Amino acid sequence: MSPSTEQRPPLAEFWDNLRAAPRRILDTAFRGGSPSTDRTRSTFVFGNVFLHLHSARVHRWTLRWTATAGLGIATTAAFLITLVTGVLLMFYYKPYPDVAYQSIKDIHFVVPTGRFMRNIHRWAANVMVVTVILHMARAFYTAAYRKPREFNWVIGMGLLAVTLGLSFTGYLLPWDQLAYWAITIGANIAQSPREVTDALEITEWFDPGGFQRALLLGSEVVGEEALIRFYLLHVMILPLVLVGLMSIHFWRIRKDGGLARPVDADQRLEPEPGVYPVFTQAPEKTYQLAAVVEGRTPAVGRGPENTVPSMPHLFYAELGVLMLTTLICVALSIVSDAPLKELANPSVPENPAKAPWYFLGLQELVAFSAFMGGIGIPTIVLAGLGLIPYLDRESEGTGLWFGGPGGWPLVKRALVVGFGASILVEAFVIRYGWIREWFPSVGQLVVTVLNPGTLLTLIYGAYSVWLVKRYRSTRAGALGLFTCFLCGFLVLTVVGTYFRGPNWDFYWSPSQWPRH
């Protein structure tokens, strides 16, 4: 035995390690340490696989409420809510005709908190559709799609399409009357290229419509095969695609240097006491990361950069938006239950058979022509929107609301044109009918090509081209076109929701619907 007085009992070191274990587990899990300095706040972000989709610092321009209104985060929040509640609903939902209906009834009436979960799921999905459209409008009106963010705008269009796809596949699952007839109509819209191939008499050799319908339904009739396919799309394929696209969408924001802001953002911002920039003046030295990147490091040669650490400034704001979105969804769920109609009846559709509100504009369009309304015009609109960043190569007004030539006065006039044209076309069709009523023997191709929907699209397109010429600016035309499309979407949706009754006839109010 050594005579040392510092000799400790045999298990002393073991006990010390055991006592220190909880703190060490925490320290090794979160290696950056407490986010109390600029440096540790940065490590807090880039040391975390999830958070590092963000940049470590964020420009103060971006944090202003009026820059984004938090709409992108609200969309993400709504998606997270549907994700959690959707997984919970999957414990009880059974994707088989008629059984599915009973399981939704179980969720509604028997399962504790089941009704609440289903309500939140449905409301969050609705909120997500609203916020994704508003978010797109924000990105458009602040010209945020411009270089280098062109492709992120295109990914955003993909996210819009997947969001609508998730909503569509979702409301089919209860297998009630709405679900059954929505699948039927949806599958027939997929089949509607036949409207053209039939008219050209080439369906026998070239039938993309029939292929799409068979792919969706897996059978000739709407039944168990169709339900399981829509279920698979809803709970697996589309969410995976959505998460993948979202990750790219977020990551590219970081790679593009944060959100779009005006060149003179720093001059426009008032200095904020208590928030200090990292570099208070332009450094005199220049730095270069040899052999790794070309050019100078990003912060070199600039004045005060006006950024603040993402932790806590951005994350707390994001958490705030998440909580606000949750609050809205919970409040709506308490006030209003998700609807469940009667069990699906394949021989009697509801009258009127109405889709959820966000598809009623589309339903109004397919009531003119199945192919044009269901596939043609949506494709034209999506392609037109997707092309905007590649046609608008200007720089005036980036990051500013209604920025660019024309500005807010132009948008005001476009609102008048957009609402005016769509209301006039609708009123004309409701009052005087369309080609089929005037010349019953006219060929289907004529109705497909020349219907109120294509007419409205043409008017909007022509107006936008005129704006391009008048202002000598593509941005001006884009401002007009986007505003017109928004107006058209609103008018068609409102007409489909409030002014269409039995047999899709026009009524001023549901109280005038005939009883039967």
Added chain:
Amino acid sequence: MRLDPEPLPRRDWLGLASLWSAASALAFGFIGAMRLPKAAVVAAPSKALKLTLPESLPAGEAFVPPGRAMAVFRDGEGVYAISTICTHLGCVVKPNAEGFECPCHGSRFDHAGGVVKGPAPRALPWLQVRLANGEVHIDEGKTVPSGTKAKQA
């Protein structure tokens, strides 16, 4: 000092083999997966049915067999059946005094199934009808030209 990385060997056999095998595996896998959604045999309910028309059915009045998307008529020229699946987007149309009306998108058809209004691209198809031993045999899977009416042999 050399900063450029070494150029890739011109004949990197292993690399090329893995690249091409991965690409062809993906291609074949994709072709196979594309065949998956369409089964070789597709189950569907029987399309043929037998029925007896009520004696009291007035001429030109629709008789709708329960659970079927068709309307059966009898008049002086014979018996005929018209499919009630809308040629627009597949809703089931309802017989009314003027012909047929669609609840989903407002198409209207005359008594013979011809389109008079709305988005429907084609007339409602007429179904094959045979009469045997006082029963009406209808096959939903077979269409006949409009105006074909079955007469008692």
